[in-house]
Amino acid sequence: MNKSTLGNSDLIVSELALGCMSLGTNEQKAKEIIDKALDSGINYLDTADLYDQGENEAIVGNVLKGKRDQVVLATKVGNHLKDDGTWFWDPSKAYIKEQVKESLRRLRTDYIDLYQLHGGTIDDPIEETIEAFEELKQDGLIRYYGISSIRPNVIKEFVKHSSIVSVMMQYSLLDRRPEEEVLDLLADNNISVVARGPLAKGMLSDHAIKKVTEKGKQGYLDYSHEELEDIANNLNQVSGETITSLSLRYILSHRAVTSAVFGASSIEQVNNNVNALQSSSLSTEQYEELQNITKAITYDKHR
Template identity: 50%
Template sequence: MEYAILGNSQLKISRIGFGCMSLNAGDETSKHIIETAIEKGINFFDTADLYDHGDNEIMLGKVLQQKRKDVIIATKVGNQWRKDGSGWDWNPTKQYILTSVEESLRRLNTDYIDLYQLHGGTIQDPIDETIEAFETLLKQGKIRYYGISSIRPNVISEYVRRSHIVSVMMQYSLLDRRPEETCFPLLKEHNIGVLVRGSLAKGLLVNKPATGYLNYKTSEVAAAAKAVQALTVQGREATQTALQFVLQQPAVTSSVVGIRTLEQLDEAVKTIGTAPLTDTELEKLRNSIPINRYEEHRN
């Protein structure tokens, strides 16, 4: 496994991260998959208080209890479940964040959270109040660092300007190159690490039948998948090609892959050590479909 420092933090995280959202909190298999991931060198685990009404955090906390000093736990806050369980509402207020962290600490069975992330964000939020909450938690030692999970350029730029975030989690893949236009250069300039989700575009770049995705037509998605498949070489198949495309972006620290099976874990981890994409191969991928861009939430 390869590791990299996350932005301006001292967190040395695996370049393949483990996205826990897809795990079944009550399944013994999930425990085995997490333990196997650690054996394979993954040390970064990402969850959220939203997942399974908090049960995802409970499951992760139990599995990592004996390995706490060897792993880096990231969770998220900001989405508040309604009392009737019908859905959730956005709540980035200081009071809610300060209350929610206590619940996450309890569920994760830990005294501190390595990376606490705002799970979304809009330009209409009380951003200074939200930042104040995270800064308070830093001073209290309940979190080591904080970041945001957002794809909105205007929100990201405000947190870069006003806060001490060390990371931004955002969607990025061959089928979603929107961050390249403004977000990646800004974050790279300020040494803020990028945690990528959606590197495989819901599997459309690897093994799922082509269908429309974002602004792309089915035929365009098929063309991108074909370009990925065409770059298969010994030891590097479609999954590794799609992940290498993401990891070779200079702004990206880690690809946080949603893993549900041991097979998916093996495919993701195998990316490290496979042949990197050459400049020519990267260009072939980039030229396989027109680049997309953010049409909303711009500065």
């Protein structure tokens, strides 16, 4: 598994990251999936305090007992959990500095490698939020921080005013919005992109045609159901690679992207994604062919 540096940090992360949200609440099953990921060379695990109302962090923490030094552990904050299971957006300094203690407790660790703001809008108290993360760095509770956002205006504010090392954002062959105004900006500032949703709900996997039928009936972003069917069929005709391999290699080809996060609810899914990266990088011809099969779309509502 190839590894590289995350932004301007000293975190060395695998080109595939395990998104823990899909692990479920069966700890033994989660352990098997995480162990398989680690054995396959994945060292980057991503969770959030919101997932299963904190239980996901607790499971990850239990599974990593005795293995903490083997992983780059990332989690997120900003969705204020209430006792009744609901939540509200809270990027305040007070909440972030309070909640990190709960995440540390659940994760059974005394530091978080990468602490991420789990969303955000341009109307947030961004300066206050940045102060919270900077103070947590100074206190040694987190090593680095980043944001999880697809809002270009929010991203640009953090690029200008913070020391983020990464931005997690949705990016795939079916969602090429980041290419227009975000990817080059981040690369030029030595901030890594961590791409989530690289397989677009499975519609960019080796089961693309089936998944388009199941999950693309109402379309996807700017694509109609018919367009999704055409794309799945056309991707199936690209020579030399599986659809999963093409999809992962496409996003990892951009200089801004350091890692692609995939969710897994089975060992089989881990194996499929890891095996998809055994092939070499895309050729220029393949890259251009994939761009011709899909289309460039732009951010509209998410500003």
